Amino acid sequence: MDKLRIVGGQRLQGAVTISGAKNAALPQIAASLLSPHPLELTNLPSVTDVDNMLGVVALHGASVSRAAHSAVIDTSSAVSKETSYDTVRKMRATVLVLGPLLARFGHARVSLPGGCAIGARPVDIHVKTLAALGADIGIQNGLIVAAAPNGLTGGRVVLSSPSVGATETAMMAATTAKGETEIVNAAREPEVADLAACLIAMGARIEGAGTHRILVEGSTTWRAATHHTIPDRIEAGTYAIAAAITGGQLELTHARLEHLASVVQTLEATGVTVWPGDRGLIVSRDGPLKSVDITTEPYPGFPTDLQAQFMALMCCAEGAALLRETVFENRFMHVPELMRLGANITLQGTTALVRGGAPLHGAQVMATDLRASVSLVLAALVANGETVINRVYHLDRGYEELDRKLRLCGATIERVAG
Numbered sequence: 001m002d003k004l005r006i007v008g009g010q011r012l013q014g015a016v017t018i019s020g021a022k023n024a025a026l027p028q029i030a031a032s033l034l035s036p037h038p039l040e041l042t043n044l045p046s047v048t049d050v051d052n053m054l055g056v057v058a059l060h061g062a063s064v065s066r067a068a069h070s071a072v073i074d075t076s077s078a079v080s081k082e083t084s085y086d087t088v089r090k091m092r093a094t095v096l097v098l099g100p101l102l103a104r105f106g107h108a109r110v111s112l113p114g115g116c117a118i119g120a121r122p123v124d125i126h127v128k129t130l131a132a133l134g135a136d137i138g139i140q141n142g143l144i145v146a147a148a149p150n151g152l153t154g155g156r157v158v159l160s161s162p163s164v165g166a167t168e169t170a171m172m173a174a175t176t177a178k179g180e181t182e183i184v185n186a187a188r189e190p191e192v193a194d195l196a197a198c199l200i201a202m203g204a205r206i207e208g209a210g211t212h213r214i215l216v217e218g219s220t221t222w223r224a225a226t227h228h229t230i231p232d233r234i235e236a237g238t239y240a241i242a243a244a245i246t247g248g249q250l251e252l253t254h255a256r257l258e259h260l261a262s263v264v265q266t267l268e269a270t271g272v273t274v275w276p277g278d279r280g281l282i283v284s285r286d287g288p289l290k291s292v293d294i295t296t297e298p299y300p301g302f303p304t305d306l307q308a309q310f311m312a313l314m315c316c317a318e319g320a321a322l323l324r325e326t327v328f329e330n331r332f333m334h335v336p337e338l339m340r341l342g343a344n345i346t347l348q349g350t351t352a353l354v355r356g357g358a359p360l361h362g363a364q365v366m367a368t369d370l371r372a373s374v375s376l377v378l379a380a381l382v383a384n385g386e387t388v389i390n391r392v393y394h395l396d397r398g399y400e401e402l403d404r405k406l407r408l409c410g411a412t413i414e415r416v417a418g
Contacts, residue, residue, distance in 0.1 A: 001418035004389040006380035012248035014409040019045035019400040021232035024191040026093040032073040033100035035222035043229040080105035099173035125166040154179030162187040174216035175204040183214040189299040201225040233259040240283040244272045249284035291319035308375035315343040317356040334372035337365040362387040
């Protein structure tokens with residue numbers, strides 16, 4: 001397995017092109033299974049999670065023509081077959097094919113998913129969502145088994161929490177259901193709204209995406225479509241923190257301020273300057289970093305996918321910061337590795353107390369999940385000496401050419417083949 005070797009101490013300066021959003025692309029690829037007509041997706045990030053999801057739809061009979069940042073998916077010959085554990089073990093997002101397969105073919109068998117070990121993230125909310133639309137569904141021998149031989153029926157789906165994945169499952173399944181579906185307590189994330197935009201381009205009739213109440217009119221007449229995936233707000237937030245932690249200045253090309261309001265507000269409270277430019281956002285820091293408390297929340301709150309990165313930043317700030325994780329119960333696995341770099345962090349349940357100010361120092365560390373991996377990269381950028389980060393395949397799941405992008409901005413970073 002590859003490693004990253006980083007020598008800290010370089011101030012980042014330059015421009016970073018923000019790639020398409022992985023978390024928007026994955027449900028859009030799954031949505032291609034709904035329609036017998038081709039779907040072209042542009043601005044796809046070149047990351048392994050996207051490649052794996054394209055592989056999943058291909059295993060169901062789709063023809064996939066892949067370019068560097070786009071793909072044409074033709075599912076005219078697709079079939080509903082068992083999505084095995086070997087197929088889905090690499091990432092949890094493969095559960096998103098469940099709704100489209102059931103909606104189009106009337107039956108689906110999908111293995112319980114794998115992916116990052118950052119919490120239980122149960123699939124029961126997906127199961128209840130499809131049951132509310134008339135599916136006969138349950139879990140048997142490690143498989144989610146669903147059937148709706150006479151088709152799904154529109155209804156009122158009330159989510160127990162604003163789950164992004166369950167909202168996406170409900171939206172996709174409802175496009176073929178008879179009548180109207182109302183999704184209540186829906187997730188408001190930009191990725192959900194972008195999936196709705198993709199489905200609308202394909203022929204669906206959806207209103208309210210991006211709010212807590214979404215209406216879907218079923219019995220869609222599908223058509224060929226092209227959709228441009230939104231830029232990745234988590235990647236943009238990560239590079240904004242990279243500029244902040246190194247005391248540098250980065251232009252984040254394609255980043256959208258409207259997707260990052262809570263992140264920008266929090267960064268500005270730490271002493272970072274963020275302003276819109278002609279091509280995106282510009283982030284810089286000249287003065288000292290101030291400690292700021294955060295609580296992760298569903299959108300539009302502070303995203304859980306930036307909690308680890310923000311913790312690395314707080315390790316370099318003056319004073320102490322409380323970081324409370326409310327979305328995933330096991331998302332502090334990066335803490336022991338940050339402490340190997342000299343961080344002063346105390347954990348108590350779902351709260352981390354970070355006492356900043358002490359210099360970090362290079363060490364051998366181990367990546368445990370996608371966002372934890374990049375938090376170690378951020379810390380290594382300012383640590384004294386050399387840091388070696390092991391198991392960086394986690395990074396490749398969600399960050400396109402991270403080492404190259406950082407190197408172009410002045411970081412001393414290289415990938416070492418394992």
